[in-house]
Amino acid sequence: MFHREAGVFKTSYGADMALYPLPIAKWAVAAVAGLFIVIAPLFCSEYIVSVLNLILIAIVGALGLNILVGYTGQISIGAGAFMSVGAYTAAHLVVSLGLPFWITIPLGGVAAAAIGAVVGIPSLRIKGIYLAIATLAAQLIIEWTINHVPWISGGTQATITVERPFVFGVKLAHERQIYLFLMAFVVIAVVATLNLVRSRIGRAFIAIRDQDIAAEIIGINIFKYKLYAFAISSFYAGVAGALESYYLGIANYEQFQIDVSIDYLAMVIIGGLGSVLGSVLGAIFVTLLPTATRWFLETFGGAFFSYSDLLSVIPNLRLIIFGGLIIFFLVVEPEGLNRLWRNIRNYFRVWPFSY
Amino acid sequence: MQLPEFEWGFTLALLTNGVMIGLMYALIALGFVLIYKATDAINFAQGEFVMFAGFIAAAMASTVGLPFWVSALIGIVGMVALGFGLERVVLRPLIGRPVIAVVMATIGLAAVLRGVSVVLFGASTLAITMPVGDEPINLGLVSVPPVQLVGALVSIAFLGIFTWFFLKSRTGIAMRAVADSQQVAMAMGINVRRYFALAWAMAGVVSAIGGIIWGAMLGVDNQLALVGLKVFPVVILGGLDSVMGAVVGGLVIGIVESLTSGYFDPIVGGGTKDFAPYVVMIIVLMIRPEGLFGRRLIERV
Numbered sequence: 001m002f003h004r005e006a007g008v009f010k011t012s013y014g015a016d017m018a019l020y021p022l023p024i025a026k027w028a029v030a031a032v033a034g035l036f037i038v039i040a041p042l043f044c045s046e047y048i049v050s051v052l053n054l055i056l057i058a059i060v061g062a063l064g065l066n067i068l069v070g071y072t073g074q075i076s077i078g079a080g081a082f083m084s085v086g087a088y089t090a091a092h093l094v095v096s097l098g099l100p101f102w103i104t105i106p107l108g109g110v111a112a113a114a115i116g117a118v119v120g121i122p123s124l125r126i127k128g129i130y131l132a133i134a135t136l137a138a139q140l141i142i143e144w145t146i147n148h149v150p151w152i153s154g155g156t157q158a159t160i161t162v163e164r165p166f167v168f169g170v171k172l173a174h175e176r177q178i179y180l181f182l183m184a185f186v187v188i189a190v191v192a193t194l195n196l197v198r199s200r201i202g203r204a205f206i207a208i209r210d211q212d213i214a215a216e217i218i219g220i221n222i223f224k225y226k227l228y229a230f231a232i233s234s235f236y237a238g239v240a241g242a243l244e245s246y247y248l249g250i251a252n253y254e255q256f257q258i259d260v261s262i263d264y265l266a267m268v269i270i271g272g273l274g275s276v277l278g279s280v281l282g283a284i285f286v287t288l289l290p291t292a293t294r295w296f297l298e299t300f301g302g303a304f305f306s307y308s309d310l311l312s313v314i315p316n317l318r319l320i321i322f323g324g325l326i327i328f329f330l331v332v333e334p335e336g337l338n339r340l341w342r343n344i345r346n347y348f349r350v351w352p353f354s355y
Numbered sequence: 356m357q358l359p360e361f362e363w364g365f366t367l368a369l370l371t372n373g374v375m376i377g378l379m380y381a382l383i384a385l386g387f388v389l390i391y392k393a394t395d396a397i398n399f400a401q402g403e404f405v406m407f408a409g410f411i412a413a414a415m416a417s418t419v420g421l422p423f424w425v426s427a428l429i430g431i432v433g434m435v436a437l438g439f440g441l442e443r444v445v446l447r448p449l450i451g452r453p454v455i456a457v458v459m460a461t462i463g464l465a466a467v468l469r470g471v472s473v474v475l476f477g478a479s480t481l482a483i484t485m486p487v488g489d490e491p492i493n494l495g496l497v498s499v500p501p502v503q504l505v506g507a508l509v510s511i512a513f514l515g516i517f518t519w520f521f522l523k524s525r526t527g528i529a530m531r532a533v534a535d536s537q538q539v540a541m542a543m544g545i546n547v548r549r550y551f552a553l554a555w556a557m558a559g560v561v562s563a564i565g566g567i568i569w570g571a572m573l574g575v576d577n578q579l580a581l582v583g584l585k586v587f588p589v590v591i592l593g594g595l596d597s598v599m600g601a602v603v604g605g606l607v608i609g610i611v612e613s614l615t616s617g618y619f620d621p622i623v624g625g626g627t628k629d630f631a632p633y634v635v636m637i638i639v640l641m642i643r644p645e646g647l648f649g650r651r652l653i654e655r656v
Contacts, residue, residue: 069455073455075454075455075458122637122640122641125640125641125644126640126644128454129397129454129458129595130591130640130644132397132454132455132458133587133591133636133640134637134640136587137587137588137633137636137637137640140584140629140630140633141630141633141634141637144626144629144630147626148626262462262466265459265462266459266463269455269459273455312473312478313474316469316470316471316473316474317470317474318470319466319467319469319470320466320467320470320471320474322463322466322470323462323463323464323465323466323467323468323469323470324463324467325463326459326460326462326463326466327445327460327463327464327467330449330452330456330459330460330463331445331448331449331460334452334456
């Protein structure tokens with residue numbers, strides 16, 4: 001992750017595809033893992049840990065969306081809806097059957113995957129902009145259905161209260177406890193995605209993204225793999241949605257409206273399409289944006305606005321910065337933060353002899 | 356489950372309302388079609404364009420106190436400038452990039468416009484008063500508010516103008532050529548960039564007029580941008596690149612919306628208005644993705 005190679009010495013495909021290109025990479029990963037799993041919850045304040053928790057949930061969702069949008073090249077504006085399917089499934093299983101988290105969260109993912117595969121069916125016939133609009137329709141229809149079917153929504157407010165999960169009989173009531181719980185899911189999601197995209201399925205996804213006709217000709221069943229992409233991506237989204245409802249204590253369709261789908265798309269784009277590290281960076285960036293905007297304006301905004309104005313300006317300034325950044329990245333650095341990170345690494349690879 | 360009793364008067368009123376609203380949808384969708392037809396770009400910010408135009412005009416009329424016609428003119432000029440500017444800064448660098456880049460850029464644009472309009476014009480609802488009075492006009496069997504009637508007439512006028520424009524005028528033909536093949540158009544001596552900018556400016560004009568009328572009906576606040584979500588069913592049904600399609604799509608969606616909300620809202624408890632158009636759209640996407648009047652791209656995989 002942070003090491004600098006002296007050159008490329010790989011002699012086999014296996015070495016090229018390895019998760020750890022050099023032994024030192026293991027140490028780097030171990031150091032980062034130690035920092036975030038041990039140090040962060042011990043030394044950060046409760047507030048910072050709560051922000052980190054939101055980031056962790058976003059990472060799971062962003063990884064899933066990146067599998068679909070970044071690796072398979074299918075545009076989806078429906079991530080929020082799949083998250084809501086996972087959230088409501090898990091919430092119902094918890095409330096009505098009292099199942100533990102290690103059943104409800106995967107089942108939430110499976111339910112979302114099933115719905116996602118159904119939404120993915122049109123992707124055989126339509127692509128590009130039409131698919132984007134079809135997933136937008138799915139988002140609105142799922143949202144409406146959840147809101148208007150009392151059997152799903154669980155009452156007039158469409159809100160289901162979800163108790164914090166129990167692990168080994170301990171209720172995860174504190175931010176730090178649930179931080180480790182969420183971190184476990186993030187680690188699983190990151191490792192699973194890293195391995196998925198190097199597998200046969202992942203290579204098929206990339207082939208479909210790069211040239212679907214060529215992919216078909218070399219024997220990839222496009223329809224099957226597109227459905228896989230939708231199902232896997234929605235599985236991640238469903239898990240993220242279930243985690244979010246566990247974390248926030250409620251499942252509510254308002255958490256998963258279209259602006260959430262757009263947030264996730266922005267994470268994937270700002271982070272970098274088709275990159276695991278990019279999904280993580282994008283999730284961090286987009287989740288921190290509102291917090292950073294608020295902090296910045298509360299600190300320095302007093303010079304420009306009165307306090308009452310400030311309250312209405314903050315969310316809108318956040319929108320402006322958010323939209324502006326999406327456009328900026330698309331125009332200036334289409335490969336996102338991941339590319340910036342690679343540029344920095346490449347610069348230091350030959351530093352200080354950069355000629 | 357008790358269906359509301361079938362009444363001719365009620366149905367006719369719903370139909371009229373649907374046609375009036377549908378013509379407005381058609382006008383707003385026209386802005387979308389113009390951009391797609393000329394530049395192949397999908398404008399997810401069409402609703403925000405409409406909202407922003409409404410805000411400019413409403414702020415000029417109510418805050419500055421200018422007469423209606425002057426503020427409407429300022430709204431139109433402002434949107435033309437915005438269209439030119441956005442094309443230059445945002446869309447031109449994205450020419451030739453994948454669809455998702457353009458889609459995402461216009462989504463970003465939508466967020467920026469929504470934020471900017473509140474920061475500039477405030478969060479409260481502004482009113483646009485058209486100098487046409489409030490008394491419903493009686494059209495034989497049904498009566499309609501004058502604002503809706505003006506909206507419908509303006510829509511029809513504009514749709515006529517643009518149909519003529521694309522079929523007969525030199526500029527319109529050049530624009531279609533650009534849409535068909537940028538390379539060939541360039542080889543024929545057409546300044547492709549100029550036509551891209553022109554398309555965005557024209558979309559600005561259409562959105563401005565849509566925004567002023569739509570704002571006069573509903574009041575101007577950031578809810579006005581929600582009309583953008585109605586544009587997609589309209590253009591998918593009619594065909595993304597067809598002016599005629601926008602008209603037919605707008606009318607069908609307007610009528611579907613009006614009838615379903617009239618008959619089903621009491622049963623399911625509201626909200627069918629936002630839902631039914633998308634069901635229509637999904638069906639169209641499954642059966643005939645290019646829409647009723649759209650150009651069919653043959654591609655087999």
